[in-house]
Amino acid sequence: MLVDSPPEQSADRTAAASAPEPVRRHALRAAGLLLAVGVLALVCVASIAIGAKPVPVSDVWHGLFQNSGTGSDVVIRDLRVPRTVLGLLVGVALGLSGAVMQALTRNPLAEPGLLGVNAGASAAVVTAISFFGVTSISGYVWFALLGAGVVSVVVYLLGGSRGATPVRLALAGTAATAALFGYVNAVQLLDSAALNRLRFWTVGSLASADPATIGKVAPFLAAGVVLALLIVRPLNAMEMGDDTARALGAHINRTRVLAMAAVTLLCGAATAACGPIVFIGLMVPHLVRAVTGPDMRWILPYAAVLAPVLLLGSDVVGRMVARPSELQVGVVTAFIGGPVFIHLVRRKRMAQL
Amino acid sequence: MKAVKAVEAVRAAKAIRTPGGLSVRVDPRAVLAVLLLLAVALGVAVVLVGSGDFPMAPGEVVATLLGDGTAAQEFIVHDVRLPRVLVALLVGAALAVGGALFQSIARNPLGSPDVLGFAQGSSVGALTVIVLFGGGSFATAGGAMAGGLATGAAVYLLAWKRGVHGYRLVLVGIGIAAMLAGAIHYLVTKADLVDATRAVLWMTGSLDGRDWSHFWPLLAVTAVLIPLSLAYGRPLRMLEMGDDAAYALGIRVERTRAVLTGSAVLLTAVATAAAGPIVFVALSAPQLARRLTRSPGPNVAASAVMGAALLVVADWVATSAFGDRRLPVGVVTGVLGGVYLLWLLVTERKAGRI
Numbered sequence: 001m002l003v004d005s006p007p008e009q010s011a012d013r014t015a016a017a018s019a020p021e022p023v024r025r026h027a028l029r030a031a032g033l034l035l036a037v038g039v040l041a042l043v044c045v046a047s048i049a050i051g052a053k054p055v056p057v058s059d060v061w062h063g064l065f066q067n068s069g070t071g072s073d074v075v076i077r078d079l080r081v082p083r084t085v086l087g088l089l090v091g092v093a094l095g096l097s098g099a100v101m102q103a104l105t106r107n108p109l110a111e112p113g114l115l116g117v118n119a120g121a122s123a124a125v126v127t128a129i130s131f132f133g134v135t136s137i138s139g140y141v142w143f144a145l146l147g148a149g150v151v152s153v154v155v156y157l158l159g160g161s162r163g164a165t166p167v168r169l170a171l172a173g174t175a176a177t178a179a180l181f182g183y184v185n186a187v188q189l190l191d192s193a194a195l196n197r198l199r200f201w202t203v204g205s206l207a208s209a210d211p212a213t214i215g216k217v218a219p220f221l222a223a224g225v226v227l228a229l230l231i232v233r234p235l236n237a238m239e240m241g242d243d244t245a246r247a248l249g250a251h252i253n254r255t256r257v258l259a260m261a262a263v264t265l266l267c268g269a270a271t272a273a274c275g276p277i278v279f280i281g282l283m284v285p286h287l288v289r290a291v292t293g294p295d296m297r298w299i300l301p302y303a304a305v306l307a308p309v310l311l312l313g314s315d316v317v318g319r320m321v322a323r324p325s326e327l328q329v330g331v332v333t334a335f336i337g338g339p340v341f342i343h344l345v346r347r348k349r350m351a352q353l
Numbered sequence: 354m355k356a357v358k359a360v361e362a363v364r365a366a367k368a369i370r371t372p373g374g375l376s377v378r379v380d381p382r383a384v385l386a387v388l389l390l391l392a393v394a395l396g397v398a399v400v401l402v403g404s405g406d407f408p409m410a411p412g413e414v415v416a417t418l419l420g421d422g423t424a425a426q427e428f429i430v431h432d433v434r435l436p437r438v439l440v441a442l443l444v445g446a447a448l449a450v451g452g453a454l455f456q457s458i459a460r461n462p463l464g465s466p467d468v469l470g471f472a473q474g475s476s477v478g479a480l481t482v483i484v485l486f487g488g489g490s491f492a493t494a495g496g497a498m499a500g501g502l503a504t505g506a507a508v509y510l511l512a513w514k515r516g517v518h519g520y521r522l523v524l525v526g527i528g529i530a531a532m533l534a535g536a537i538h539y540l541v542t543k544a545d546l547v548d549a550t551r552a553v554l555w556m557t558g559s560l561d562g563r564d565w566s567h568f569w570p571l572l573a574v575t576a577v578l579i580p581l582s583l584a585y586g587r588p589l590r591m592l593e594m595g596d597d598a599a600y601a602l603g604i605r606v607e608r609t610r611a612v613l614t615g616s617a618v619l620l621t622a623v624a625t626a627a628a629g630p631i632v633f634v635a636l637s638a639p640q641l642a643r644r645l646t647r648s649p650g651p652n653v654a655a656s657a658v659m660g661a662a663l664l665v666v667a668d669w670v671a672t673s674a675f676g677d678r679r680l681p682v683g684v685v686t687g688v689l690g691g692v693y694l695l696w697l698l699v700t701e702r703k704a705g706r707i
Contacts (some may be wrong), residue, residue, distance in 0.1 A: 141491040157397050158698045172698050179691020185557040186684040195553060196546055203538035278531045327539065334535025342511055345521055 029298050032291065036305040041310045047084040048076055049086030050316050052324045055080075066286035086209035088313045090270040091280065095219050095307025096228045097266035098281025099288070099299050103235045104259040111282035112267040116176035120151025121268060123180040125201060126187045130194040140201070141216045151176055151262045156260055190233070204277040204330020206315050217269040224265030228302060231258050234297045277330045279337035280307050286344055310336070356701050359438075359469070373594055383646040387655050390645070394662035398442060401669045402434045405429060417465040440563040440627055441668050443571045447624035449660020450582050450653055452635025453642070454617035455588050455652040458610055465636040466621040472630035473533035475622065479629075480537060480552050484544040490562070494626040501625055505618035505642025513529065558683025560633030560668055567627050574623045578616045582653050585613055590650035631683045632701030633690025634660050640697070 055072045063076030064271025101110040123150035129133040160173040188195040234250035284307040292298040370376040403409040417426045452465045476498020482488040512525040588609045591599040642655035667685040
C-alpha cells in the first residue's frame with residue numbers, strides 16, 4: 001500500500017455535513033416507518049379476530065392475556081395466534097430476503113423463486129416425503145433449508161459469483177428451477193402419496209401453523225434477520241458497482257457470502273414453514289424503494305414491516321372471501337401482487353439497480 | 354465483441370449468384386447444422402417408432418413406412434406410434450420457433466413463453482377443464498388453447514404503452530406468470546387425487562395417447578406459421594439491433610413485432626394444447642441452435658429442427674431409459690434442459706463470454 005486508507009467514517013461525516021436537508025427527509029421516513037408499524041399492528045389484530053369463527057376485537061385482548069378457556073380464547077390461542085406469528089415471521093423473512101437479493105444481484109427481477117431457492121426447497125421436501133417418509137411439517141424444515149441452501153449456493157456460483165451479471169444469475173436460477181421441477185414432477189407422478197402431501201404445501205398456506213413449527217424456524221429466521229441488518233452498509237456501497245464499493249472500503253466477497261447466507265436462512269426457513277409464497281420478496285422492495293429511495297438502511301426496515309402487512313393482510317382476505325373455507329395465502333398474494341406489480345412496471349421505468 | 358463476431362459470421366457466408374441476376378446468401382455452417390439436426394431428428398424418430406412393447410428394428414420401421422410391413426407392423430406403426438412421434442416432431446419444432454421468436458422480440462434469452470406466463474396460462478385453462486368440469490382430453494386441449502391465447506393477449510396488451518418494450522414485456526409476463534401459478538396451485542388443491550395426478554401429468558407435458566386427431570390441427574397451424582416466421586427472419590434480425598436502427602433500415606417495427614408475437618403465441622398454444630407445456634424446449638433450442646450455427650439473428654430454421662430433435666430424443670429417453678416406468682417427456686426435457694443450461698453457464702464463464 002502506497003497510500004494509507006482514510007479513517008472509515010470520514011466519508012459519512014462529510015456527506016452529513018454537506019447536506020442539511022436529509023435531516024428532514026430522515027424525519028419523514030422515520031414517521032412513515034412508525035405509521036407502517038401501526039398498520040402492521042392493526043393487521044395483526046385483524047388476523048387474530050377474523051376467520052371462520054369471528055372474534056370481537058374486545059375478546060382478542062381478553063384471549064391474548066387472560067386465558068379463561070372459553071371457545072374464542074381457545075380459537076385465539078391455538079389457531080389464530082400461531083398463525084399470525086408465523087405470518088409475521090415469514091413476512092419479515094420474505095421482505096428482507098427480497099430486498100437483500102435485489103441489492104446483491106443488482107437485479108430488479110431477483111426473487112427467491114426466480115433464483116431457484118423455492119425449487120431447491122421443493123425438491124428437498126419432495127425427497128423427504130417420498131424417500132425418507134417424513135410426514136410432519138416440522139420435519140420438512142431441515143430438508144427445505146438444506147435444499148434452499150445448496151441450490152442458492154450452486155446458482156450463485158454458476159451465475160459467476162465474482163462477476164455475476166443479472167442476466168447470468170437469472171439464467172442460472174431458471175436452469176436450476178427447471179431441472180429441479182422436472183425431478184419434483186417425476187417423483188410426484190411416480191408416488192401419488194407424495195403428490196397428495198406436496199400439493200397442499202406448494203400452494204403456500206399459513207393454515208397449518210403450530211407452535212412446534214414456529215419454534216423450529218424461528219432461530220433460523222432470527223439469524224437471517226441479524227445477518228441481513230449487519231451488511232446494510234456494504235450493500236449500500238455495492239449498489240454503486242463493485243469498483244466504487246471497493247474504493248469505499250466494502251469487503252465485496254465477504255458481503256456477498258454473508259448476503260447469500262442471510263437470503264438462504266430467511267427463504268429456506270420461511271419456505272419450509274409455509275410453502276413457497278411468491279411475489280412478496282419481489283414486490284415489497286420495489287414498493288419500498290419508491291418511498292425511500294435507494295438507501296438500504298431505510299429499505300430493509302420498511303421491507304421488514306410492510307412485507308408482513310401484505311402477507312397477513314392477504315391471509316385475512318383469503319379467510320374472508322371464501323368463507324367458511326379459505327383461500328390459501330399464496331394464492332391471495334399472487335392475485336394482489338400481480339396487478340400491483342404490473343401497475344408498477346407500466347407506470348414508470350423500473351428502478352434500475 | 355459481439356459485433357466482431359457478427360461481422361465474421363457474415364464474412365463466412367457465401368453468396369450464390371444465378372445467371373439471371375438473383376443472388377442468395379448461404380451460410381454453409383448453418384445449412385450443415387440444419388441438415389445434421391434434421392438427420393438426427395428423423396433418425397431418432399425412426400428408432401422411437403421401433404421401440405416399445407412390440408420392438409421393431411429401424412429397417413423394419415422404414416420398410417413398414419414404405420408399405421412393406423406385415424399387418425401387425427402396419428397397425429403398430431400407423432395407428433399407434435407414428436402419430437405420437439409426428440406430434441413430438443411438430444411440437445418440438447413449434448415450441449422452438451415460438452421460443453426463438455420470443456427471444457428475439459424480447460431481446461433477452463429469458464424471453465421464452467415459459468417465462469412470459471404462457472405455460473401458466475395454458476395450464477390454468479387446462480386445469481379448469483380437468484378439475485372444475487372433469488373434461489376429457491379434447492376439452493382439456495381446448496381449455497389450454499383458450500387459456501394460453503388469453504394470457505398471451507393479456508401480456509401483450511398490458512405491456513403496450515406506445516409500443517411494446519422488450520424489458521417491460523418480460524416483466525409483465527413474470528407478473529402474470531406468478532399470478533397464474535397461484536391459481537394453478539389452488540386448482541390442484543381443490544381437485545381429488547385422481548384429477549390432481551392427471552393435472553400434474555398434463556402440466557409436466559406428456560405425449561402418451563396422442564393420435565392422428567392431435568396431429569392434423571398441429572400440422573395445419575405449423576405449416577402456415579413456421580414458413581411465415583422464416584419469411585420474417587430478416588426483419589427480425591434487424592429488430593434485434595434495436596427499434597431505432599430497425600426503423601432506419603426500413604423495417605415496420607410494430608407490425609413486424611405484432612405479426613411475430615402473434616405467430617409465436619399461436620405456435621406455442623397449439624404445441625401446448627397437443628402435449629402440455631413441455632418446459633425448456635422453447636428456452637434451450639434457440640440457444641443451442643445459435644451456438645451450432647454460430648450465426649447472429651433468430652436462426653428460425655435451425656431452431657425448428659433443433660426443437661424437433663430435442664423432443665424426440667427426450668421422448669426416447671423418457672420411454673426407454675427407466676425400465677418399465679415410462680415417464681412423461683416433460684420430466685426429461687426439464688432435467689436435461691436445466692443441466693444443459695447449467696453446463697453452458699459454466700463453460701461460457703470459463704471462456705469469459707458472458
